[in-house]
Amino acid sequence: MAVWALGINHTTAPLDLRGRFAFALDQIAPTLHGLRQSLGQESRHPGVETAIISTCNRTEIYCAGEQAAIDHTLGWLAQSGGVSPALLRSHSYSLEDSLVARHAFRVASGLDSMVLGEAQILGQMKDAVRAAETAGALGTTLNQLFQRSFAVAKEVRTSTEIGAHSISMAAAAVRLAGQLFEDLGKIRVLFVGAGEMIELCATHFAAKNPKQIAIANRTLERGEKLATRFGGEVMRLADLPERLHEFDAVISCTASSLPIIGLGAVERALKKRRHRPMFMVDLAVPRDIEPEVKALGDVYLYTVDDLASVVQTAQANRQAAVEQAEAIIDVGVQSFMHWMDQRHPEGGVVPLIRQLNAQTDSWRAAEIARAKKLLARGEDVDAVLEALSRGITQKMLHGTMAELHAGDAEMRAQTAQTVSRLFLRSQSKNSGL
Numbered sequence: 001m002a003v004w005a006l007g008i009n010h011t012t013a014p015l016d017l018r019g020r021f022a023f024a025l026d027q028i029a030p031t032l033h034g035l036r037q038s039l040g041q042e043s044r045h046p047g048v049e050t051a052i053i054s055t056c057n058r059t060e061i062y063c064a065g066e067q068a069a070i071d072h073t074l075g076w077l078a079q080s081g082g083v084s085p086a087l088l089r090s091h092s093y094s095l096e097d098s099l100v101a102r103h104a105f106r107v108a109s110g111l112d113s114m115v116l117g118e119a120q121i122l123g124q125m126k127d128a129v130r131a132a133e134t135a136g137a138l139g140t141t142l143n144q145l146f147q148r149s150f151a152v153a154k155e156v157r158t159s160t161e162i163g164a165h166s167i168s169m170a171a172a173a174v175r176l177a178g179q180l181f182e183d184l185g186k187i188r189v190l191f192v193g194a195g196e197m198i199e200l201c202a203t204h205f206a207a208k209n210p211k212q213i214a215i216a217n218r219t220l221e222r223g224e225k226l227a228t229r230f231g232g233e234v235m236r237l238a239d240l241p242e243r244l245h246e247f248d249a250v251i252s253c254t255a256s257s258l259p260i261i262g263l264g265a266v267e268r269a270l271k272k273r274r275h276r277p278m279f280m281v282d283l284a285v286p287r288d289i290e291p292e293v294k295a296l297g298d299v300y301l302y303t304v305d306d307l308a309s310v311v312q313t314a315q316a317n318r319q320a321a322v323e324q325a326e327a328i329i330d331v332g333v334q335s336f337m338h339w340m341d342q343r344h345p346e347g348g349v350v351p352l353i354r355q356l357n358a359q360t361d362s363w364r365a366a367e368i369a370r371a372k373k374l375l376a377r378g379e380d381v382d383a384v385l386e387a388l389s390r391g392i393t394q395k396m397l398h399g400t401m402a403e404l405h406a407g408d409a410e411m412r413a414q415t416a417q418t419v420s421r422l423f424l425r426s427q428s429k430n431s432g433l
Contacts (some may be wrong), residue, residue, distance in 0.1 A: 001340065002068040005100045006077065006092060007053075007060030010114050013091035015305050019106035019286030022080035023054040024255045025083035025127060029135040031080070035061070036137055037074045039069055043071055049139035051146070053107070055124050056197075056253075056285040056304050057114050060099065060107075064141035071206070098358060101336045104145055105329045108153035110162060114304070114317055116312045118165035120196070122153050123234050152332040159328065161322040169418060170200040172310040173281045174208065177249055180279050180300055186206035190216050191242065192260065194222045197283050201251045206230045214247070216240050218254070243264040245272035253283035260291045263296075273419045281307075323369050330365050332360045363395040 005225070008018060032050050039048040040256075048065040061073055078088040095103050103112070106123055108115040129146045132138040138146075176182070181187050189210045191198045194217040207211060213232030216239070217223030223234040224278055237260060244265055249387060254260060266289075270278065280301045282289040287303070295300040337358055367427055371388045375381065398425075403415045 001064060001066065003062075003064045003100045003141060003145065003340075003341065004068040004070050005060060005062045005103060005373065006070060006073050007096045008056060008088070008092045009058035009060075009065055009112070010305060010308070012093060015083075015285065016291075016301055017083070017087075017091055018057075018059065020083060021054070021077065022056075022061040022285045023052060023059065025131055026247070028054070028128065028131040032132060032135045032137040034080075035073075035076060039063065039065065039072060047139070048333055050137045051142055052126060053125055053128040055121065058107075058112075058281060062142055062145070063137060064145075068096055070096070074185075085144060086299065090408050097340075098333055098361075101148070101333045102285050102329060104149045105152045108149040109156040109325055109329065110153070111156075111325055114308055115168055118168060119157070119319070122150070122317075123196075125149065131307060139238065141340070141343075145336065148332055148336050152329055156325045157327050160324040162318065162319075162321040162325050164321070168199070168200065168204075169307055169311065170204040170281060172307045173201055173251060173283075174204045175310060176300075176302060176307075177279050178279060179210075182364075184210055186211055187248040188212040188246060189214070189249045189251070190240075190244075190247040190286060191226075191253040191286075192237070192307070193217060193249065194219075194226045195255070195285075196250065197253040199226060201243075201253075201283075202226065202230050202232075204335045205249075205251075210248075210249075241268070246369060247267035247278070249281075249287075251280040251281045251283065251308075252288040256284070256288060257286060259287055259290045261293070263290050263292045266293045266296060266299060270296065271413055273298075280359070281415075323372065326365065329368065330362050334362060360396070361391060367391045 002385060008021060008325040010018070011424060031052060035052075036048055036049050039050070047224070048063055048069075051062045053062070054062045061077060063069070063073060074088060075085050075090065081088070106112045108122055110119065110121055113121050125146065129138065129143075132142070177187075178184055184205070185208060187210050189205050189212065191202050191214070198215075202213065202215075213227070213230050214235060215223040215227040215232055216235045216237055217226075218237050219235065222236055224304065226232075240261070244261070245268070252259070266278070266280075266422060275298045277298050277300060280289060280293065282298060282303050285304065289301060292315040293299055337355070341355065367388050370391065371384050374384045374387070400419055404419065406412075
C-alpha cells in the first residue's frame with residue numbers, strides 16, 4: 001500500500017493560481033468521484049482512497065493505493081484547474097509515505113499555516129475528512145492517517161505553546177485598519193459573507209465598537225443571525241453596489257467563484273464619498289474583489305497574502321514551541337509507519353528500510369534540537385558541531401558495537417563480517433583490497 005499527496009499552498013503558489021483549485025465543501029464529493037474514477041482507470045485498481053483539503057491557503061490531495069500515481073494525480077488536478085501540468089508542477093509539492101504523514105501532522109498542528117499555530121486548519125481538515133467519508137472515498141489507510149493527525153495536533157496544542165503568540169488573520173485586519181483610521185470607533189464596517197472567517201473578523205472589529213456594522217450575505221437568514229449577534233444590520237448582496245459608499249471598511253470572504261465587488265462599483269463609491277479613503281480586505285480564494293481595485297488611489301486593499309507580513313511576528317518566542325511540536329510529530333510519524341508496516345508484512349525489505357529511515361530521522365532531529373539549544377546558550381560553534389557529529393555517530397553505532405560484544409565467538413565472527421561488508425566497503429575498495 002502506497003500513500004502519496006500533492007498540493008499547493010501560500011508558500012508555493014500565488015493567490016490567483018490557488019483560486020483555480022479552490023473547492024467548496026459541496027464540490028468535494030463529485031470532485032473525489034472524478035479523481036477516483038480517473039485513478040482507477042489509470043491504475044486498474046478502482047479502490048484508491050482519496051481526500052481533498054481545500055482552504056484559502058492550500059489545496060491538497062491525499063491518496064492511498066497499491067502504487068503511487070503522483071504524475072497522474074498532478075495531470076488530473078492541472079486539467080481541473082485549466083492549467084498546464086508543467087505550470088502546476090512548478091508551484092506544487094508531492095510527497096510519499098512517511099513524508100505524507102509528517103506533512104499532514106504539521107498541517108493539522110498549525111506548523112504549515114500562514115498564521116503559525118492557528119487552530120482553524122484543524123476544523124477544516126476534519127470537515128474535509130467527513131466529506132471524503134460521506135463520498136465513500138475514505139478507506140482504512142487514509143482514515144488512520146487523518147485520525148492520527150488529529151491526535152498529534154491535540155497533543156501539540158496541549159503540550160506546547162505553539163498558538164500562544166500567534167496573530168490571527170482577523171486580528172491582523174483590525175491592526176491594519178487601525179493604521180489607516182485614527183479611531184475605529186468612528187468608522188462604518190461592512191462584512192460580506194457570513195462564514196467562519198467573517199464571524200472571526202466581526203468579533204475582532206466589534207471589540208473596537210465601530211459606529212456601524214453591516215452584514216451583506218446571499219441568504220438573509222444566515223446574515224441576520226450574525227448581524228443580531230453584533231448589533232448590526234443585514235443587507236442583500238444585490239444591494240451592495242448602491243450602498244458600498246456608506247462604509248469605510250469592507251471585509252469580504254465568500255465562496256463565490258467570481259469577484260462580487262468590481263472596479264466600477266468601487267469607483268462609483270469613491271466618487272460618492274468624495275474620495276475619502278476606503279479600507280478593504282479580501283480574504284476569499286478565489287478573490288471576492290477585483291484585483292484592479294488595488295490601483296485606485298483612495299483604496300487600501302489587502303488580500304490573504306498581503307496579511308502574511310503582519311501575522312509573521314514573535315517568531316523567536318515561538319521557536320521553542322516549534323521544536324517541541326516537531327518532536328511530537330516525529331513520534332507520530334514513526335507510529336504511523338509502524339502501523340503501515342504491520343498491515344503489510346509481506347513487503348520484504350521495504351518496511352525495514354522505512355524503519356531505518358524513520359530511526360535515523362529521529363536521531364538526527366534529536367541531535368539538531370540539542371545543538372540549537374547549545375547555540376542559543378552561546379556555546380562555541382565548532383564545539384557544538386563536534387558534539388552534533390559525535391552524537392549522531394554514537395547513536396548509529398551503538399547497536400553495532402553491542403552486537404560485536406555479544407554472543408559466542410562464532411556469532412561475533414559472523415557479525416564482524418557483516419559489519420565489515422556494511423561499513424567498511426568503500427575503505428576496502430579505496431585501499432585496493
